[in-house]
Amino acid sequence: MKWIGRVLPKHSANPELTYFVMVGLFSLMVALNKPASATQPPSGLEIDDRSPLPPGEPKRGMLAEKLRIPNTDAAIYKGRKDEKGNPIPNTGIVDFCPVASERENSDEYQAWTSVVQWAKQWSQTELEANAATQLTRDDLLASSRFTYRLDLLRFEGLLTQVRRLNASRSLAELGTHQIYEALVIPVDESPTDVISLVFTELPTTLTALQNHPVEAWLEVNKPAIACGYFFKVKQDPQDGPIPLIIGKSVTIFEKMEDLPSIVPNPAQLDKRLRIYQFIKDDAFIAKGAEGWAEASAWNRLLLHARRYRLDDLEKYARTDLNFADLFLDGRQDYKLDLVLFEGRLIMLRRREPTRKLRDAGLDAYFEGWLVPKDEPRGNPVCIVFTDPPEGVEPTGRVNKWVSFAGYAFKLLRYESSEPDPNNPNQNVIKRAPLLLGRAIRVLPDPDAATPISWDGFLKTAAVSVLVLIGTALGLTWLFRKGDHKTQLEIESHRSRNPFGS
Numbered sequence: 001m002k003w004i005g006r007v008l009p010k011h012s013a014n015p016e017l018t019y020f021v022m023v024g025l026f027s028l029m030v031a032l033n034k035p036a037s038a039t040q041p042p043s044g045l046e047i048d049d050r051s052p053l054p055p056g057e058p059k060r061g062m063l064a065e066k067l068r069i070p071n072t073d074a075a076i077y078k079g080r081k082d083e084k085g086n087p088i089p090n091t092g093i094v095d096f097c098p099v100a101s102e103r104e105n106s107d108e109y110q111a112w113t114s115v116v117q118w119a120k121q122w123s124q125t126e127l128e129a130n131a132a133t134q135l136t137r138d139d140l141l142a143s144s145r146f147t148y149r150l151d152l153l154r155f156e157g158l159l160t161q162v163r164r165l166n167a168s169r170s171l172a173e174l175g176t177h178q179i180y181e182a183l184v185i186p187v188d189e190s191p192t193d194v195i196s197l198v199f200t201e202l203p204t205t206l207t208a209l210q211n212h213p214v215e216a217w218l219e220v221n222k223p224a225i226a227c228g229y230f231f232k233v234k235q236d237p238q239d240g241p242i243p244l245i246i247g248k249s250v251t252i253f254e255k256m257e258d259l260p261s262i263v264p265n266p267a268q269l270d271k272r273l274r275i276y277q278f279i280k281d282d283a284f285i286a287k288g289a290e291g292w293a294e295a296s297a298w299n300r301l302l303l304h305a306r307r308y309r310l311d312d313l314e315k316y317a318r319t320d321l322n323f324a325d326l327f328l329d330g331r332q333d334y335k336l337d338l339v340l341f342e343g344r345l346i347m348l349r350r351r352e353p354t355r356k357l358r359d360a361g362l363d364a365y366f367e368g369w370l371v372p373k374d375e376p377r378g379n380p381v382c383i384v385f386t387d388p389p390e391g392v393e394p395t396g397r398v399n400k401w402v403s404f405a406g407y408a409f410k411l412l413r414y415e416s417s418e419p420d421p422n423n424p425n426q427n428v429i430k431r432a433p434l435l436l437g438r439a440i441r442v443l444p445d446p447d448a449a450t451p452i453s454w455d456g457f458l459k460t461a462a463v464s465v466l467v468l469i470g471t472a473l474g475l476t477w478l479f480r481k482g483d484h485k486t487q488l489e490i491e492s493h494r495s496r497n498p499f500g501s
Contacts, residue, residue: 406437
């Protein structure tokens with residue numbers, strides 16, 4: 001209140017004015033210090049219960065929250081630490097080993113029981129509708145797997161085989177006496193790269209499994225949706241690492257075309273996959289452990305392209321892009337777009353396949369360099385494909401007019417064959433758009449008139465020379481024949497008297 005005295009003069013000539021000023025200031029002070037909650041909202045139907053900024057997907061978010069496994073930081077999942085903060089071995093969920101028994105790892109055993117029971121309570125429709133689809137099998141094998149532990153994931157692919165198993169004692173005590181395991185090859189993966197789905201409710205399409213021996217695999221080979229909570233990467237002594245998810249059931253389809261992710265339009269690529277975000281643009285091809293995501297994307301796109309006929313890839317590819325669109329700033333707008341180029345193939349080499357491509361039945365892949373038509377400076381794009389080229393030997397320099405439909409992968413840095421004037425020990429580093437696809441199509445050469453006319457000229461010249469030689473010989477013979485007659489005529493008149501009668 002002392003500040004009021006500083007505002008008013010000590011001796012005011014008008015006491016009434018001083019009074020009203022003091023009352024006004026006091027009222028203002030009360031208003032400024034009044035809590036905001038004191039303002040009462042309108043009653044009844046006048047209340048606006050809508051948020052000014054509602055969530056993007058409120059229903060999906062609420063349902064996903066309901067499906068989320070609680071207490072995922074518990075020791076049975078994360079593991080335990082000693083007094084110094086060091087991890088205690090064989091506690092929590094442990095990757096790259098078989099699923100543990102209670103004696104081997106009681107934490108993992110309890111976690112197994114908890115997750116199986118948690119997934120069992122939800123409907124298959126709820127699980128599939130809310131599961132994440134942005135991850136690949138490789139995401140669950142890399143160090144990033146810890147981020148997705150116990151996340152609800154969904155994979156589509158080919159269910160190759162299934163078996164039934166007697167449940168653990170703890171599950172049996174809770175009313176779950178049998179569980180089932182299915183092996184699924186996700187779409188766009190190599191046939192050897194499977195995931196394991198453990199579930200508790202057998203769909204009617206797999207009822208034949210009930211008459212099959214326990215633990216014996218039954219061949220299925222049907223398209224399916226595998227949905228469940230990512231538990232761990234299991235690895236039995238005789239097998240490689242396999243991501244393991246735990247769900248409620250499995251949805252079976254009759255044909256691969258029935259899977260929601262399988263569409264006839266190859267241009268409808270799911271660009272949301274996490275591995276695509278790690279493709280390093282304006283860079284060399286990633287190598288080593290740090291480049292696993294780009295390598296995974298590389299393999300996946302090549303295997304994806306092989307799912308479609310070359311005619312379909314060409315039909316749905318964009319034809320409105322040129323070299324500059326994929327080279328200059330703004331090229332990220334076309335990342336992973338299916339693009340069609342036509343031009344001159346100047347280089348083609350055979351390359352050894354990656355492990356995933358080899359397991360998919362490929363003996364090689366092919367790397368080519370194509371100069372697009374109407375490219376004023378003759379800059380090439382790099383093309384990579386899997387089908388052996390017809391009529392073109394991959395031995396290095398070639399000269400064929402081709403078309404190619406491929407996915408715009410990145411702006412590639414590469415070492416050219418041009419010596420670097422600033423460093424004689426190195427070659428100039430250049431850049432080119434990199435496209436991944438299935439095959440090239442050899443087309444009629446628009447410049448074919450030049451080589452054909454040259455060949456024709458050589459043939460015509462040879463024929464002309466022969467004709468000239470023949471003509472010369474013929475004329476020589478005729479002239480000689482005519483000269484002989486003339487000589488005889490001269491000789492016949494040489495003895496005559498020109499003046500005789």
